[in-house]
Amino acid sequence: MGFEMKCLIEFEPILKKSSSLSPYTFSGLAGVCEYLAEPRSKEELAALYKACQTNKIPFKILGNGCNLLVRSAMVSGVVVKLTNPVFCGFENLGNTVRMGAGASIFAAISFCSQNNMAGFETLIGIPGTIGGALLSNTSDKSGPISRFVRKIEVLDSLGNLQIRDKEEISFSDKGNDLRDLVILSVEFAFEHDKTESIVKRLRKAWISRKIQLPLGVPYAGKIFKNPRGLTAASLMEQGGFQKARVGGAEVCDRDSNYIVIHPHAVVEDVLRLIEQIKQGIRERFNVDLELEIAIW
Ligand SMILES: Cc1cc2nc3c(=O)[nH]c(=O)nc-3n(C[C@H](O)[C@H](O)[C@H](O)COP(=O)(O)OP(=O)(O)OC[C@H]3O[C@@H](n4cnc5c(N)ncnc54)[C@H](O)[C@@H]3O)c2cc1C
Structure with missing residues (x-):
């Protein structure tokens, strides 16, 4: 060392x-x-x-x-x-489920479907963990993940374990106040429903997701937060950034808030493309797009 x-x-x-x-x-x-x-x-x-x-x-x-x-x-x-x-488990607490922050969204959907809990099935196909999803308040056409949240177990900025009730956290399109915390687990509340109904919604969501973002391709996204009352994707389309490309990084033609990573792309291609988009949108619409994606 x-x-x-x-x-x-x-x-x-x-x-x-x-x-x-x-x-x-x-x-x-x-x-x-x-x-x-x-x-x-x-x-x-x-x-x-x-x-x-x-x-x-x-x-x-x-x-x-x-x-x-x-x-x-x-x-x-x-x-x-x-x-x-210890960070990836699921605990059925009766009316709620506690999920480890390291658990994948996919495993969470699977746990909920098997336990007749409805709500997460429309997230099918969204990659990520419960911790990452909570931080960006991952959403689909049915709404944001925050609507199911009851409690969040975190380490605060001093490394102390704390439980935060949903009411103590403000979730919005602009992000939330979890940014400086380590999320350990999240307690969600779901409605109960029949397996057939859950599976039906899951299949429908899966089909529309495959159309929106074809599978088997590496992406970077979602790139920008939606500015108030607008969507980043529609601004980018109006600004002429659909299919804009730098090196091996190209704006996805199905959803402009994602960047397709072609073979031989380097991370600098993606960063340069993001900078070009930000600058173009600022000049054209006087809007400062804020990053949703984290850059290390
Ligand atoms: C193909 C594709 C499709 C997507 N579709 C959607 C979509 O439909 N809707 C949508 O909203 N998003 C979508 N996303 C975005 C992404 O899937 C979600 O934001 C996802 O939940 C990120 O989770 P992650 O575990 O990968 O986080 P990471 O990318 O690993 O991390 C993202 C940020 O969260 C922080 N973080 C992660 N875990 C924790 C933790 N436990 N405690 C504190 N901070 C943490 C990291 O430090 C980092 O800052 C998509 C992304 C891709 C690539």
Whole structure:
């Protein structure tokens, strides 16, 4: 372990040095991080977070890397993946379900469908984890994920465990106030419904998603937050950015808020394309598009 990281020596069993992040991002474009950590318990995660805060070591959580661009330069500090089963489980509490932040949206849909809980089935095909989905308030045509939220278990900025009720968090198109917290688990409330009805809605959503964003292609997205009363995609279309391209990065013709990653693309292509779009929209419509996608 590097000299400068002696303060992390007790975490050596869970730290991997100079780990490539590209296998962990949806676009497949990413450099390496200084340390990749996979904590084995909430307590270990909290202790690692506190050690990083105390020693001013950058600390980041990686979900499934679906709403994230990682530059080719090394990401300094510690990147945490919540892959241990303690962060990926589901607990049926009767009227609500507690889901680990590291669980995939797909596994959550599957758990809900098997337990006759309706609501998540229309998220089918959206990649990501519960933690990542909550942070960006992932939504589909039926509405945002926040409408099912009851409670959120987090580590606050001091590394202390806290439970936040939904009422304490403001969710909006502009984001929410979870940005500086580590999300550990989320309690959701669902309506009960018959399996056949849930499966029917799931199939319908799956078909329309395959039309919206054809599968089997790497994407970066969603790129921008929707400005008040507008959608980023429609602004980009009006601004002539449909199918705009820089190197191997191209605006998706089905949904302009996603960028198709062609073979041989580099992350800098995506970043340059984003900059061109932002500048063009500012000049043409006097609107400053805010990024939804995280850039490390
Ligand atoms: C093909 C494709 C289709 C998509 N379709 C949709 C769609 O229809 N609707 C929609 O709303 N979005 C959509 N998205 C966006 C994306 O899927 C969601 O935002 C997703 O939920 C991100 O989750 P993630 O685990 O991949 O997060 P990541 O990309 O890994 O992380 C994103 C951000 O969340 C933070 N984060 C992740 N987990 C935690 C945690 N536990 N605690 C604190 N911070 C955390 C990360 O630090 C980072 O800043 C799509 C993306 C792609 C690539």
